[in-house]
Amino acid sequence: MLTAREVSMIIEGIGGTLWMVLMSVLFGYILGLPMGILLTVTGKDGIRPNAAVYKVFDVISNIFRSIPFLILLLLVQPLTRLILGKSYGATATIVPLTIAAAPYIARMVESSLKEVDHGVIEAAQSMGASNWTIIFKVLLTEARTSLIVNATIATNTILGYSAMAGACGGGGLGDIAVRYGYHRWQPDILLITVVLLVVLAQIFQMTGMFISRLVDRRRVE
Amino acid sequence: MEPIIKIEHLCKEFKLKEMDVHALNDVSLDIYKGDIYGIIGMSGAGKSTLVRCLNFLERPTSGNVVVDGRDLAQLSGKELREERKSIGMIFQHFNLLMQRSVVDNVCFPLEIAGMKRSEARKKAMEYLEIVGLTEKAKAYPVQLSGGQKQRVAIARVLASDPKILLCDEATSALDPQTTKSILQLLKEINRKFGITIVVITHEMAVVQEICSHVAIIDQGNLVEHGKVEDIFSAPQSREAKRLIYQGFEKVAEMKGKRCVRIVFAENSSFEPVIGNMVLTFKTPVNILYANTRDLDGVAKGEMILQLPEDAETGEKMIAYLKNAKLSVEEMEDYESVHRIGGAQGGREEGDEAC
Structure with missing residues (x-):
């Protein structure tokens, strides 16, 4: 059986993982949401097409998404150290996680917003709506179900990345799985961390789906 | 203004x-x-x-x-x-x-x-x-x-x-x-x-x-x-005729020798114009196509009539209809309009064969 120390370590690991994931989702959206909106608005069929701006953000998003996360984690270590003073632990992992998540989130936001029927946008334009009004009152509100579903997917992707960061002293459950489960070969701890990660993913998924259904008015009651 | x-x-x-x-x-x-x-x-x-x-x-x-x-x-x-x-x-x-x-x-x-x-x-x-x-x-x-x-x-x-x-x-x-x-x-x-x-x-x-x-x-x-x-x-214009005659394609047999298209615009819907005409001339006409309706007591719409072979009665009937405040149009060019539709149909068939 696990010792009391190991139990409290695992509980701390859950906290570390939640902290890492939720903060990265938050910062990821702070950067990724405006970027996704910008991609949608400046795209070819957007409400204010601008090929140059679109290309710049398109390339940025593609570059960051094509770097494998583990490599990105190592690449941004100097930046992490600059911001937080150290490059290991749960808090430090938020930096590479955010950098990995933002372009991914931007793409997700872009694809959600593109689902909004062009006719509805045209109707808003015909009423004299400005582009800002269209972004906030048409695009973001009409696409809210899809945005939430995609946020759920993004959260679980970040959860996966956060566990990967364990390989480089990232903190949280992944870290415990690597250090105790793998290096010290304690299969019980490995199993428990894996189960906990699966449970967390399930909880994120169910919560996301529940909220997305709750705010969707397109269903017949 | x-x-x-x-x-x-x-x-x-x-x-x-x-x-x-x-x-x-x-x-x-x-x-x-x-x-x-x-x-x-x-x-x-x-x-x-x-x-x-x-x-x-x-x-x-x-x-x-x-x-x-x-x-x-x-x-x-x-x-x-x-x-x-x-x-x-x-x-x-x-x-x-x-x-x-x-x-x-x-x-x-x-x-x-x-x-x-x-x-x-x-x-x-x-x-x-x-x-x-x-x-x-x-x-x-x-x-x-x-x-x-x-x-x-x-x-x-x-x-x-x-x-x-x-x-x-x-x-x-x-x-x-x-x-x-x-x-x-x-x-x-x-x-x-x-x-x-x-x-x-x-x-x-x-x-x-x-x-x-x-x-x-x-x-x-x-x-x-x-x-x-x-x-x-x-x-x-040809396009106008095509649009206005578009409903006629529903009529399978449109081979009338002398057809007229009449348009109802201001006649009372309670007045049986065609019926009265047939009674007056004691000669039947063939209604090839009709699309009329009652809009607030006024008959609106159109009909295509095939007139009798006899040219004289035909002329009289046209005069009668005009007299009844209907607009009457002889349909010599109906066939040409119809042919446009036919040609299109033919082309579509050709595409399918490809």
């Missing part, structure tokens, strides 16, 4: 990779206040592009659109948005905000105008009453039928108190019964609020039902325009 919409030498080109598409070629048209102006054409004729140029959702390549004395091309972005508030538009697929309730949809233009929420809601309810949907105020668009959705769209348009209402195939997704009720509502709005209405459609029946004037667009060109009754009873 100055027209409320003045379209001058309007051209619109779309540049595609392979070629330039001329969607509109030098279209000029005057629409006056209070008109219900129909713009009719086959699909792809350019009528939707034309209506989108009237509120600059589509910027014309050249030419002017002057709305109520203001040249839209001269306006800044902000001024254009302001102007658009007085030019309402409804669409074939309604384009409601699916995540907003009916009343909040109607509030939308009021929010854009910066009205307070409580006040906007109160005003929205008034407009819902006009379109007869008060009890659906809290429902969401997904719970409504097509006709109800279009009514919400109309209430939403009325909320911004427009001078002009553009209807882009507004009834094309609706069944005939619902189409009729929506057209009736548009007519009422035109009468009650004096809103000028521009109706884009591919159905002659829609034009007949509500329009005062009609313009026929074919391949980006304005081919004929004028009062509905004039164009309907004596179409000049």
Whole structure:
């Protein structure tokens, strides 16, 4: 059986993982949401097409998404150290996680917003709506179900990345799985961390789906 | 009187990779206040592009659109948005905000105008009453039928108190019964609020039902325009004839030796014109095609009659019909119009064979 120390370590690991994931989702959206909106608005069929701006953000998003996360984690270590003073632990992992998540989130936001029927946008334009009004009152509100579903997917992707960061002293459950489960070969701890990660993913998924259904008015009651 | 919409030498080109598409070629048209102006054409004729140029959702390549004395091309972005508030538009697929309730949809233009929420809601309810949907105020668009959705769209348009209402195939997704009720509502709005209405459609029946004037667009060109009754009873252009005769293709056997097309415009629907004619001449006529209906006690519509072989009786019958205030048109060129349709059919078959 696990010792009391190991139990409290695992509980701390859950906290570390939640902290890492939720903060990265938050910062990821702070950067990724405006970027996704910008991609949608400046795209070819957007409400204010601008090929140059679109290309710049398109390339940025593609570059960051094509770097494998583990490599990105190592690449941004100097930046992490600059911001937080150290490059290991749960808090430090938020930096590479955010950098990995933002372009991914931007793409997700872009694809959600593109689902909004062009006719509805045209109707808003015909009423004299400005582009800002269209972004906030048409695009973001009409696409809210899809945005939430995609946020759920993004959260679980970040959860996966956060566990990967364990390989480089990232903190949280992944870290415990690597250090105790793998290096010290304690299969019980490995199993428990894996189960906990699966449970967390399930909880994120169910919560996301529940909220997305709750705010969707397109269903017949 | 100055027209409320003045379209001058309007051209619109779309540049595609392979070629330039001329969607509109030098279209000029005057629409006056209070008109219900129909713009009719086959699909792809350019009528939707034309209506989108009237509120600059589509910027014309050249030419002017002057709305109520203001040249839209001269306006800044902000001024254009302001102007658009007085030019309402409804669409074939309604384009409601699916995540907003009916009343909040109607509030939308009021929010854009910066009205307070409580006040906007109160005003929205008034407009819902006009379109007869008060009890659906809290429902969401997904719970409504097509006709109800279009009514919400109309209430939403009325909320911004427009001078002009553009209807882009507004009834094309609706069944005939619902189409009729929506057209009736548009007519009422035109009468009650004096809103000028521009109706884009591919159905002659829609034009007949509500329009005062009609313009026929074919391949980006304005081919004929004028009062509905004039164009309907004596179409000049081939395109106009095609559109007006489009229903006749339903008649399988159209081999009458001498056919006339008669148009009812002002006769009382209680007066049996054809029946009386047959009784007078004691000679039967063959009704090859008929599409008439009773609009507030007046017979509206058209018929194609095959007259007797005897030329003399035929002439007399034509005179009789003209005397009965019907417009009568001999149909020598019916066959040529019919052949156009036949040729198209042949081409389609050819494509299938490939």
